Amino acid sequence: LFVDRPLHEGARIALDRGQANYLLNVLRLKNGESVLIFNGQDGEWRAEVSVEGRKSADLVCAVRARSQTERPDLIYAFAPLKHARLDYMVQKAVEMGAGILQPVITQRTQSTRVNLERMRSNVIEAAEQCGILTIPEVREEESLAPFLKSLAQDRVIVFCDEDAPVSNPVQALAELGNNPAGVAVIVGPEGGFTDQERALVAAHERCVRVSLGPRILRADTAAVAALAIVQSVLGD
Ligand code: SAM
DSSP states (O other): OBOOSOOOTTOEEEOOHHHHHIIIIISOOOTTOEEEEEOSSSOEEEEEEEEOSSSOEEEEEEEEEEOOOOOOOEEEEEOOOOHHHHHHHHHHHHHTTOSEEEEEEOTTOSOOSOOHHHHHHHHHHHHHHHTOSSOOEEOOOEEHHHHHHHSOTTSEEEEEOTTSOOOOHHHHTGGGGGOTTOEEEEEOOTTOOOHHHHHHHHTSSSEEEEOOOSSOOOHHHHHHHHHHHHHHHHTO
């Protein structure tokens, strides 16, 4: 469970109604039973439930269960999709190890109004579900050119392009393994990148244009496929 409070031995955390309801009525935890909590900075703690009444409960940090991990230096840049598909894609990017989610507005992006709050709560839910201890950062939306300019020259862009010649993406990405400057995976909108946008991405100092196979994938499918390949090459 994610709690936005400092965590240390003996820390007492008053839960909000939603969290108390989840613990007491969904997980049916009893007084004295424990739950694992994290805040994205202080590692994971086993905390005991201290029931304060039918609808309220505190948690008391008892023992650190896992020490804090670093947030992965893996940017997942994507053209925002419409609601449910975007929720799904954000959730998959977190499960697949992205550390930074960067909405990028391209010419054919369907929804240019990005609900960052919604994305951030989806990220927290996904982090709780997949058991990571860091909360991936959701950055403000950027247009493509300024986003590309903001990347360090030696960061490798994994440019997912359905027009790239079909080849083995794992081989194409083999060089990522020892790249200290981090990786940025970029996936276009359902309408695809324009040729100018392709040229812009390809102009980045270190850009690997990869095909994810002979079929045209939905953008949210491409997210999972691309991040799975990158993770297997990075060995994370
Ligand atoms: N040009 C596509 C079409 O004809 O429908 C539209 C783009 S596709 C639905 C959405 C995005 O997923 C693309 O911009 C690309 O980044 C990624 N993508 C989809 N299939 C891919 C593939 N086979 N290889 C690499 N990237 C792919």
